[in-house]
Amino acid sequence: MTTPLTKNPMPSWIESPYPHVQHSLITFPAKHILLVTINRPEARNCLPVEGTIELGALWKWYDAEPELRCAVFTGAGDKAFCAGMDLKQRLDIIETGEIAHDYPPGQFAGMSNRTGKKPIIVACNGHAHGGGFEAILNADVIFASPNATFALPEVLRGVSALAGALPRVFHLFGNHRAMDLILTGRRLGVQEAKDWGLVKEIVPQEKLLDTAIEYAKLIARLSPDSVIISRLAAREAWETGVSRATMRGQELWAENMLRSENAREGLAAYREKREPRWKRSHL
Structure with a gap:
């Protein structure tokens, strides 16, 4: 049965409380497993700057918490994993003249340039665009629903994907496929993404989260x-x-x-x- 989208009490086996998180839900579906769900479905799970800062602190806590061994990262709802940064907020920031912001070292979602020491498994439950795709490109293993799409649409918005995606798409897909994606901003369908080696498995939406959690359990059972x-x-x-x-x-x-x-x-x-x-x- 799929883990319900509610906040679980802190398990007794966790040693230290996780940092405050407002834009995501934190649950523990099994021993040694952390589940992080971006919880802004009304905004296609796009993240404001504050949401990225929160996740940067959370992943740092995850790496330091000795009883956690594997994490699963997903989005609320069945439309989008993450549509990237909150573009309305970004426009407001640009109009104030304060273009710089204090992103964590891991960049978007605390993950697009994360190094870390523990694995993160993604259950991509829909669109992963912009920063959402940048985060996924740096995940360890990706499961995706049939409606998932992947895109770097920054060229359509007058900006660029500078949170880690550009070198990663080159290394993953090669020069010509990378250029196809980043110069046009087109959407990569889930079957194409699987054929290119990005997605491990396409899983029906109703089974997606359970599949990713069971996979995380396999990892958590190892040394x-x-x-x-x-x-x-x-x-x-x-x-x-x-x-x-x-x-x-x-x-x-x-x-x-x-x-x-x-x-x-x-x-x-x-x-x-x-x-x-x-x-x-x-x-």
Whole structure:
């Protein structure tokens, strides 16, 4: 059954309260799982500057909370995951002459340029345009509903996608597909997005969130140390190139991982033919 769109009480297994969030709903559908839902369906879940600042603080808290291992990110309703920034607010900001704003280091939704250490799975429940697409491009795994579309329409609005999307679409899709998207602002349909390797699976809307949560549970059942370090090594290649990434990941993390309680536990469980009992990560 799909998790209801209501705020759950803080579970007893969470050690520290999450930061104040006004524009999204925070729930905990299972042990070790965080569910974040952008909750502005009347505005196609577009985010004002304040909503992005909130999410930046929330993802930072998620990485630091030792009992959380995987997050799912979605939008309220069945029309849009996130239509990007609040363009009405952006126009107001420009007209005041104060174009700069204090976005978090992760940029739009605290995510479009997020590095972080823990995975975020997206349940894309509709349109992901502008900043919404920029955030999705930096997710770890994406499930999408049949009505999902993806677009960088900034050229249609006299602006540009500068929150992380441009280098990512190039690395993901290659030069010519990237240019097709960013120079025209056209919508990428969900089947095309799957064919291009962006979407893992197209899931009926009524099953989308449950599917993403069950997938997050699979990750949460694994060694949190192994998940963090494997993700780090892969993302270092994504950000910097294969050879440099391999060296840096080994230098920073490999020895600590092999000396960890979870490495011993995983190997002992294999030898003893039992399920491992993972400890919290101290990385």
